[in-house]
Amino acid sequence: MNRSSLGTRLATTTAVLGTALAAFATTGTATAAAAQPNGEWAPFTRCPVDAPAMLDADGLARTPQCVVSTSPNGSIKLGKTTVVTGRTNLQMGVVQNSDGTSSVVAPPAGAIIADSATVPGGLLGLMCPSNIPAITTICEQLSNSTLNKITATVESVGAPYDFDQTAGILTDLPIVAIPVRIHLENPFLGSKCYIGTKSDPIVLRPRNLEYPEFGMSFFKGDGTVTEDGEMSRINLIGATQNDSTFAVPGASGCGLGLLGIIDAAVNAKTGLPSAAGNNSLTLNDTRTHLAGLTAPGTVAPDAGRLLSQNWHSAVK
Template identity: 55%
Template sequence: MRAAPKSVRPALLGALMAVAVGIPLSTSPASAASAQEMNGHWAPFSRCPVDDPAMLAADGRTDIAICVASHSESGSIKLGNTLATTGANDLQFGVVRNTATGESRIVPPAGGAIVGAPTEIPGGLLGLMCPSGIPVVSDICKQLTDNSLNRVVATVQSAGTPRNFDVAAGMQSGKTIVDIPVRIHLENPFLGSKCYIGTTSDPIVLRPQNLTQPAVASKRFDANGTANTGGLLNRIELTGNSQGDAAFAVPGVSGCGPLTLGELNWAVNLKTALPSAAGKNNLVLNNAATYTGGLASPGAAAPNAGRLLSESWHAGVAR
């Protein structure tokens, strides 16, 4: 078993003294702040980037702009040899689809496409690093009698723009719906504020697919979100199914340690078996609900379809 470099130990142990004053843990993702409360059938699209220039420029004839939202209240994720339950997660983005080629360009909202609720890692830091025969780690393990020091909070964050969205795959089972690059923020006083599994340059790329066939429904509604069978807008609903991915790889951690220099990367990687190759990890999202929303007849609004979608979305914001 590899020991930590001796030069790290004095700095690490000195930093541990600072922990006694308390380091607060973040409990909500910053990107959630940009969400709007929406009325009626607009409700799932609280972060749709309707004001992005690419969405506004969609004319409705050559390019069509739509909103996409997918939500799951719970699930599970296995990374290496660590298994944790997941809290609610919300994936949203805009899509500009070219009618001639069928190509879909994804437009992420400000703050990133995915917002995940923080969840606790079972066993906390004791589970991630302890027990250990390595002096610098065993010194930390001895101090984890206080639950607030042992607690590790994990939050999934966007690590880039989603790619390869396939709306047809969302209506089937067994086909990749979208590629989602993410990183996972691990928060604990001993791990510092910059401890991540995955990075923006080397993310975890999730490729969820429906594990069961979803129920499909369509609803028309007015700009303010009110149901109307002849309404200007249309929402397609894919519900009642689970989604998952068992083929993604997981890189090692980075930035873990009270000095945020990665001085504990090796300890976390060693105990959790990271990096972990494709096929050794698993994600399941329970009772997923996926929605697409946009103008029912975008061609009739050409060349101002994108602007009409934006105006309609703003009309649906709860007052």
């Protein structure tokens, strides 16, 4: 199926997106305030329906949509370190513009929510052994598993961008760019140890390695399934996604007043910063859902306000 015919097909409903993002995630539980919508709205727990850009979408020049994409597991390689990933959840609002462009709106708490994970080997694996005396002293204390353990959590550092509405159903095309940083936590690392920063983030651009299974449903504003529903939901199920194009900056802010010594030790052991081509992300069994008004032009200029009203009517 070529891009032109695919774009025409999706335009009759609400277009599509497919992506999910991995975080370091094997243990713990994702934490974020989230609503619990009913019916077909159920996956869309954090859609920013009340953001001004969503509310102002008229349904003609600008069409509002909700997007959620999840992955249960996968892996990510940053420099010399590879971590098995667990549950991730990407949610955002998308405003499709009549000129073919789109704007992404992130939820207030950020687009990405992911479980934290334990980094294999902990500090012993991350920065030991070392020829730096201060680091050697720390390494000698790490037989205590509590002190050795490192948790790592992905954090959004800005709204996603470069969204391609058709790439989610095709293969080998970047779907969206998502800026993130990785928060490393351990008593010796302090509370401000990150790989990537707000000004120099890791930017992930996942793409499908195979075609996802395509499905569609129609439903009432409150989430009840019905063939003549005013709402529609596109479902893209089961694709493996990958990105091996991103660069990874060095760790920074690590250590309790050691003036960058721990930063240097972590970076030297893990091979950071790491240029594009040396890092990779794989997401298994991605599941993406996109919801929007079935015929947004018929409710112009109130499409955004109606989408918000419908979502709220489905929330428990």
